[in-house]
Amino acid sequence: METLKKDVKENNSSKTVKLTGAEAVIKCLLEEGSTLAFGYPGGAIMPIYDELYKYQNQFHHVLTRHEQGATHAAQGFARVTGEVGVVFATSGPGATNLVTGIADAQIDSTPLVCITGQVASHLLGSDAFQETDIIGISTPVTKWNYQITKAIEIPEVLAKAFYIAKSGRPGPVLIDITKDAQFGELDYSYKKCEKVRSYRAIPKLNTEKVKEAAVIINSAKKPFIVWGQGVIIGGAEQEFKDFIEKTDIPSASTILGLSALETNHPLNVGMVGMHGNYAPNVLTNQCDVLIAIGMRFDDRVTGNLATYAKQAKVIHFDIDPAEIDKNVKTDVAVLGDVKQSLVEIMQFVSKANHKEWMKEFQKLYDIEVSSVINEQLNPTKEGLTMGEVLGGINKETKGDAVIVSDVGQHQMFACRYADFIKTRSSVTSGGLGTMGFALPAAIGAKIGDPNREVIAIIGDGGYQMTCNELGTILQSKAAVKIVVLNNGYLGMVRQWQELFFDRRYASTEMVSPDFVKLAEAYDIEAQRVTNREDLASAIKTMVQSKESYFLEVVIEKEDNIFPMIPTGASVSDIRLS
Amino acid sequence: MEENQNFTFSVYTENNVGILNRLSAIFLKRHINIESLTVSKSEIEHVHRFTFVVNITKTQAYKLVGQLEKQIEVIGAFYHTEDEIIYHETALFKISTEYLYDESIQDKLKFRRAHIIAITERYFVIEA
Numbered sequence: 078m079e080t081l082k083k084d085v086k087e088n089n090s091s092k093t094v095k096l097t098g099a100e101a102v103i104k105c106l107l108e109e110g111s112t113l114a115f116g117y118p119g120g121a122i123m124p125i126y127d128e129l130y131k132y133q134n135q136f137h138h139v140l141t142r143h144e145q146g147a148t149h150a151a152q153g154f155a156r157v158t159g160e161v162g163v164v165f166a167t168s169g170p171g172a173t174n175l176v177t178g179i180a181d182a183q184i185d186s187t188p189l190v191c192i193t194g195q196v197a198s199h200l201l202g203s204d205a206f207q208e209t210d211i212i213g214i215s216t217p218v219t220k221w222n223y224q225i226t227k228a229i230e231i232p233e234v235l236a237k238a239f240y241i242a243k244s245g246r247p248g249p250v251l252i253d254i255t256k257d258a259q260f261g262e263l264d265y266s267y268k269k270c271e272k273v274r275s276y277r278a279i280p281k282l283n284t285e286k287v288k289e290a291a292v293i294i295n296s297a298k299k300p301f302i303v304w305g306q307g308v309i310i311g312g313a314e315q316e317f318k319d320f321i322e323k324t325d326i327p328s329a330s331t332i333l334g335l336s337a338l339e340t341n342h343p344l345n346v347g348m349v350g351m352h353g354n355y356a357p358n359v360l361t362n363q364c365d366v367l368i369a370i371g372m373r374f375d376d377r378v379t380g381n382l383a384t385y386a387k388q389a390k391v392i393h394f395d396i397d398p399a400e401i402d403k404n405v406k407t408d409v410a411v412l413g414d415v416k417q418s419l420v421e422i423m424q425f426v427s428k429a430n431h432k433e434w435m436k437e438f439q440k441l442y443d444i445e446v447s448s449v450i451n452e453q454l455n456p457t458k459e460g461l462t463m464g465e466v467l468g469g470i471n472k473e474t475k476g477d478a479v480i481v482s483d484v485g486q487h488q489m490f491a492c493r494y495a496d497f498i499k500t501r502s503s504v505t506s507g508g509l510g511t512m513g514f515a516l517p518a519a520i521g522a523k524i525g526d527p528n529r530e531v532i533a534i535i536g537d538g539g540y541q542m543t544c545n546e547l548g549t550i551l552q553s554k555a556a557v558k559i560v561v562l563n564n565g566y567l568g569m570v571r572q573w574q575e576l577f578f579d580r581r582y583a584s585t586e587m588v589s590p591d592f593v594k595l596a597e598a599y600d601i602e603a604q605r606v607t608n609r610e611d612l613a614s615a616i617k618t619m620v621q622s623k624e625s626y627f628l629e630v631v632i633e634k635e636d637n638i639f640p641m642i643p644t645g646a647s648v649s650d651i652r653l654s
Numbered sequence: 655m656e657e658n659q660n661f662t663f664s665v666y667t668e669n670n671v672g673i674l675n676r677l678s679a680i681f682l683k684r685h686i687n688i689e690s691l692t693v694s695k696s697e698i699e700h701v702h703r704f705t706f707v708v709n710i711t712k713t714q715a716y717k718l719v720g721q722l723e724k725q726i727e728v729i730g731a732f733y734h735t736e737d738e739i740i741y742h743e744t745a746l747f748k749i750s751t752e753y754l755y756d757e758s759i760q761d762k763l764k765f766r767r768a769h770i771i772a773i774t775e776r777y778f779v780i781e782a
Contacts, residue, residue, distance in 0.1 A: 212672055217679040221726040224671070241726055275668055275729040399720035 098228030119167025122194030148178020153521030169207030184508030220248030228261030245278030282413035291425030301364035307371015329357035356441035460633025513542030
């Protein structure tokens with residue numbers, strides 16, 4: 078590393094102490110303000126775990142039951158706290174088990190630093206026991222990765238890892254440390270990284286572009302905003318609210334942008350996307366100006382690109398230059414930190430009133446209420462619906478809980494129906510769609526912000542992918558509330574089979590164990606609800622519990638999630654049934 | 655439909671282990687075949703240059719350069735069409751010295767502006 082060598086020399090001139098590489102790793106984490114990691118020990122990372130033992134009063138380690146669980150827990154931690162999630166794993170299978178969580182963090186822009194042990198450097202390439210090329214494997218799914226083979230490299234590389242993980246558009250970084258580098262000694266001193274010469278974290282804001290955008294916004298008759306997680310990552314929730322209130326623009330969220338603006342804000346018109354709300358999807362194709370803020374025009378948001386907002390001028394605020402014109406061609410791109418961009422544009426936009434345009438949203442919302450929402454929240458049929466469970470949770474939590482959802486139908490119900498009054502309250506696997514995400518992510522979220530109520534909403538399928546993490550709850554005492562919405566099917570796939578494969582339910586019917594007994598085996602109080610009259614009190618008991626609680630709700634077997642934009646259809650062809 | 659054409663990408667990077675893997679993965683993810691690849695030192699100290707030639711559309715080239723530039727250790731990435739670059743090919747031929755006076759070799763030396771750049775008892779080398 079050419080740039081590294083130079084800086085290491087500089088470091089040597091300041092005050093140093095002699096340490097082993099393993100101890101230096103812990104020291105570096107503490108320097109970065111990180112006092113917690115999720116992980117799983119093994120041969121090649123034992124020197125670091127030995128230091129964790131020595132530093133246990135300063136640094137806390139949460140033992141998960143699988144390395145994948147450690148990455149998702151670190152993601153949950155990072156998403157609610159805004160800090161970097163730290164993961165430890167050993168070489169070989171320990172490292173490869175991280176890959177799903179790392180890929181999830183990459184596509185959902187979550188800052189992680191994953192530290193893996195590696196066989197001793199003289200064994201590299203010898204197919205040694207538990208040797209795997211984790212650098213090669215993780216390259217396409219990391220923001221940056223690096224293999225350390227000498228103890229001396231540790232402080233600078235870890236400083237760089239934290240800087241890269243959390244700056245600009247955040248993402249996962251993997252640092253692979255050979256066992257000899259962990260055992261080796263170095264003259265330790267730490268200097269935080271503030272710059273990497275080949276990396277520009279935040280593009281420079283161009284005021285001319287801001288002015289151009291403002292001119293278009295000021296002359297718009299039917300402007301529409303779609304915001305994404307960028308608003309949350311950029312800590313720009315207040316600036317965003319100021320902006321939409323001044324310009325009076327109806328605004329919809331992507332799945333990852335949820336909770337940046339409170340659900341009941343008058344300008345919040347819901348969620349866009351495949352199972353989003355009716356009005357924002359339909360009116361995407363009627364607005365005259367589409368303003369995208371910290372979002373990336375995922376295909377689940379846009380439907381068929383050839384018919385997406387073709388009538389509108391598009392303004393795109395983003396921190397990542399590679400997102401501009403990637404999927405949707407923009408008229409004006411405002412690159413930069415979203416908070417700064419929104420502050421800047423406030424001085425150029427004029428106060429506006431779009432009440433008539435807003436009525437269009439209300440009209441379509443009323444249609445959605447009568448044709449979909451009513452039946453979900455207040456069902457007339459006998460079977461329990463996923464929507465009414467969310468409605469019941471809202472009543473108990475008043476929107477003040479972190480809702481962690483897994484992947485599938487229940488996720489869409491959770492994202493559509495959960496109320497949010499605070500930012501960083503919705504944690505879900507959006508981009509990668511990782512089943513099994515929610516339980517470990519909820520553990521990480523609860524440990525990250527123990528004062529908040531954390532409720533995981535999970536399907537019977539996803540739950541069985543990572544329910545081994547109940548052991549982590551047992552050991553860490555993380556008071557996570559778990560709601561399994563059990564319809565006996567892999568519901569989302571079954572719905573597609575029903576709609577597009579003539580009801581050929583290939584391998585989607587799922588036989589499950591007694592979930593209540595399973596939770597009880599882990600010393601978690603548990604309850605199963607099969608009747609509507611028991612639901613409200615069960616949710617109340619769960620929310621009031623000071624400890625972890627498991628609630629299984631047996632749901633109508635063939636309940637479907639609507640509205641829906643079928644794959645390849647236009648957003649305005651969203652189906653209500 | 656946009657037509658495919660050859661694009662030459664010049665990517666300037668730090669000189670670190672693993673960058674080739676990171677860059678080639680970007681092509682792989684998009685199912686783009688690399689027609690040719692050269693890695694060398696650049697005119698700037700400690701900066702290396704990757705030269706990729708790929709046959710893709712202009713839209714793809716635009717997006718690809720964004721993804722290449724986004725990599726932490728990439729200092730700059732550029733793409734050029736065929737008509738924007740000067741292309742020159744040089745070949746070295748190692749030939750047994752017994753053919754030194756062969757007529758066809760003599761012809762090549764005369765008419766193709768080839769010249770001998772090394773000669774030993776066993777072989778000689780022509781640059782053409």
